[in-house]
Ligand SMILES: Cc1cc2nc3c(=O)[nH]c(=O)nc-3n(C[C@H](O)[C@H](O)[C@H](O)COP(=O)(O)O)c2cc1C
């Protein structure tokens with residue numbers, strides 16, 4: 001067995017544990033998918049099929065749920081997720097400009113992953129830190145009142 | 161709440177944490193340890209205190225001294241001067257031109273506020289059940305369970321007239337009564353913590369800052385309607401809120417406030433936390449119910465209402481976080497007290513998240529009926545920077561914009577609705593005169609197009625058409641009749657859509673047309689955006705008399721469309737300009753102006769293209 005497959009098997013084993021634990025809750029599909037995304041980083045079709053099989057539900061139902069919610073991604077993501085807040089407060093305080101700057105620096109567009117696989121850039125709707133607008137988040141860390149390219153570059157350098 | 165000499169309350173709300181509150185807390189621990197004073201000072205992490213703009217903020221008791229924008233470097237001074245010598249540090253206090261406000265109560269930001277839902281937010285440690293109980297927590301639940309019948313509880317709510325704070329403003333007691341009256345041994349109470357409105361963080365702050373209050377409110381509601389199972393539905397973007405609620409549930413269980421025979425009565429209650437997965441429409445109660453059921457979060461036509469056929473087809477009450485937060489206090493202080501605040505039809509207080517071009521951005525709670533002027537200029541401290549007040553947007557992505565002429569309108573459900581805005585969940589975004597209203601309307605429309613679940617066609621197709629018209633207008637391709645078309649589409653989408661999203665999504669467009677029609681007209685007729693926000697309808701221009709010919713702009717221009725020399729000065733070739741604004745930012749002598757309107761060269765060019773196209777057709 002190749003190492004990659006082995007690692008995969010471990011991930012599937014973890015997922016199976018989660019499913020076994022949550023299966024008896026009433027309709028835990030969304031919770032399980034959230035954890036599956038934590039484990040795999042994203043939800044490729046194989047993982048969705050695995051979940052469907054383990055839960056004894058049609059794969060089409062899993063697919064329907066995954067595609068409905070923005071939180072789920074079917075594409076691999078970068079090491080870090082960079083979420084730019086496009087909520088109203090940030091929008092009026094210059095989020096479009098901030099987004100442009102970040103896209104320029106990372107040479108990737110909203111929704112894309114950088115070539116080196118470091119960042120996936122995406123837009124979110126309000127992270128609840130509006131008083132610091134415009135805001136972006138890397139992982140769980142919030143950065144606010146950042147305006148210039150230099151400031152952004154400095155922050156991004158911390159994430160290697 | 162402690163026997164220590166001083167209570168140091170550090171705000172650890174999301175705003176202050178992002179501004180570095182946790183580092184300050186660490187620093188206090190370090191310095192106090194060095195001085196051997198750990199036993200004298202009680203450091204308490206609280207939820208949001210409100211004035212997030214000044215974060216990190218803290219309050220020091222017994223005096224109630226308020227410090228703002230504290231940095232780790234300030235910590236030693238606070239310990240040395242304030243804690244040891246008893247001399248508060250004036251430099252860190254809030255001040256205006258005339259005076260310094262040393263005590264939190266004096267700070268103008270707090271003066272017109274009345275804290276009911278937020279009473280503990282910023283005063284207690286949200287992770288401590290003891291502190292919640294010390295402020296009278298779970299008293300209301302105890303009284304309700306041991307001394308009142310469910311109908312008594314509903315009667316109190318009816319007399320209080322509490323209306324839903326999640327946007328609809330539907331009286332809580334009516335829903336409760338309906339579910340109470342249905343005989344069924346399986347009923348549910350759901351707390352709606354989806355808070356999808358961008359620009360809103362009230363529910364987040366409540367869940368993070370005082371989780372036990374929400375839990376207690378939910379249990380009182382559960383008792384009244386006869387439910388023994390509850391759900392919190394909280395959006396995944398709020399991990400701390402989710403953790404705090406989960407912990408609160410476990411703490412309550414530890415004291416026997418959760419589970420079987422609560423307060424020795426035959427009331428049993430269990431609650432589960434479910435997380436949203438990033439779909440705005442899931443805040444709508446039917447969609448939310450489907451999401452808890454593990455389905456796609458599509459709204460379904462009402463009736464049937466959740467009260468009759470909710471979660472798993474059973475009678476269900478869905479209440480917003482803030483609605484639940486009001487309940488314990490109403491039960492303790494009574495309906496009469498609650499009725500002393502607010503207007504004829506809108507009782508009590510409302511929490512707002514004030515943001516935008518305003519001095520005191522943050523979280524406030526004010527009595528209903530306060531005027532917009534008081535809210536924006538007294539509580540909010542007025543506009544920040546040079547810009548003048550232009551508009552205020554209330555009610556989330558489907559609310560409306562109000563203007564200067566509405567500043568004296570009282571903030572209550574009916575008055576706002578009459579003017580084409582709405583209370584919504586409490587997001588309030590203040591905009592100055594640098595904001596383009598057509599662009600703002602387009603922004604909200606884009607949001608609604610993306611968040612439409614697509615189930616009903618008026619919403620799916622109609623909103624898209626409206627968005628495309630707005631997009632054309634902001635790009636200088638508006639036509640005569642576009643405004644009327646937007647109004648026609650807007651009215652029909654409102655009438656024909658299935659759920660609240662479609663029924664309200666046209667509001668921002670309709671209200672901006674109503675109050676800023678001239679702005680739409682100048683975009684369409686004169687190809688000009690007076691605020692210079694719409695890039696196709698403005699241009700950058702170098703004023704030769706101010707240009708010193710340094711060539712910096714030419715070097716920074718990504719399309720190399722600036723040429724010239726030291727002698728000749730520099731010019732922008734308009735047709736190639738992509739309006740990135742680099743030149744404007746780098747010019748050392750500010751020789752570059754932003755000018756409203758499409759540049760004449762561009763106009764001519766576009767006209768030529770159009771003529772060519774007409775010929776080809
Ligand atoms: C598109 C849409 C989004 C909504 N989002 C929320 C929300 O984020 N939070 C909320 O409490 N209510 C939201 N609502 C209102 C709920 O449907 C429901 O009326 C509310 O949760 C009832 O609680 P209340 O009576 O205590 O306000 C939304 C409604 C619609 C139509």
Ligand code: SF4
Pocket residue numbers: 700716717718719720721722732736737738739740741742743744
């Ligand atoms: S706005 Fe950008 S593209 Fe236009 S002239 Fe200036 S630098 Fe060049």
Ligand code: SF4
Pocket residue numbers: 702706707708709710711712713714730746747748749750751752
């Ligand atoms: S940067 Fe300013 S001063 Fe220098 S060449 Fe450009 S317009 Fe002239």
Ligand code: FES
Pocket residue numbers: 171172173174175176177207208209210211212213215217522523
């Ligand atoms: S987060 Fe500290 S005041 Fe709001």
